[in-house]
């Protein structure tokens with residue numbers, strides 16, 4: 001069985017893949033100082049709690065935080081006796097290499113999104129991924145990741161507003177009915193929700209115009225369903241897209257002798 005690990009700047013997600021389906025998904029905050037033993041204590045407690053019989057033979061990691069990879073390698077080696085595939089490292093093959101400016105190191109999560117989107121939709125896709133940042137990942141007809149957009153994430157924007165403006169409280173993002181807020185919270189909610197909806201809609205329109213061919217738009221990440229309520233232009237919402245991409249990359253490496 002495969003353990004797929006997606007380390008974002010905020011959260012780290014583990015999913016167990018039995019070759020056909022995900023048996024479970026576990027989430028913890030990302031901390032570079034977390035040791036291999038701490039990962040295993042957390043992991044084994046939850047796997048036992050869910051009553052899962054997991055015989056892990058393979059591990060694949062996509063990390064946007066380079067420093068966490070060392071302890072995750074130790075974790076894979078110590079507890080599963082395997083050398084993990086690390087997306088973005090030279091020994092991890094990609095089904096299709098990215099086509100971006102030389103010297104650019106694309107986020108491994110974006111490479112996984114591209115592989116996952118191509119497998120499900122066959123290219124000419126833009127993935128909109130809501131995490132710490134909101135990234136738009138453009139996947140060409142042949143499955144190559146060809147770039148996109150990085151915008152400040154929704155929760156990061158709210159936090160920045162709270163940090164930078166003494167009289168503004170911290171609030172959670174939600175969909176206000178009205179655009180014209182009549183209290184402070186309502187005004188902030190409108191600015192972030194309707195402002196961000198405009199950002200998404202506008203960027204999708206500009207990406208499509210520049211790309212020049214019909215594209216599918218797939219939303220993923222925790223806040224995708226909330227923004228789908230504003231009809232920003234998603235054709236599909238797939239909350240497991242990054243993880244699915246990791247299983248695709250893993251399978252490709254197995255088939256091509258690199259894992």
Ligand SMILES: Nc1ncnc2c1ncn2[C@@H]1O[C@H](COP(=O)(O)OP(=O)(O)OP(=O)(O)O)[C@@H](O)[C@H]1O
Nearest residue numbers: 007008009010011130131132133172173221222223
């Ligand atoms: N209505 C909401 N308001 C605020 N946050 C929400 C809401 N719904 C979901 N979330 C957040 O979305 C997160 C899940 O998003 P996701 O895993 O895509 O990104 P992340 O973990 O925040 O970022 P990264 O992947 O960059 O670490 C959850 O941690 C949750 O806090």
Ligand SMILES: CC(C)(CO)[C@@H](O)C(=O)NCCC(=O)O
Nearest residue numbers: 064105106107109110133135150
């Ligand atoms: C944009 C984020 C932060 C999104 O998780 C991540 O993919 C990243 O750190 N990327 C590196 C830069 C790039 O993708 O071009």
Ligand SMILES: [K+]
Nearest residue numbers: 008109131221
């Ligand atoms: K993510």
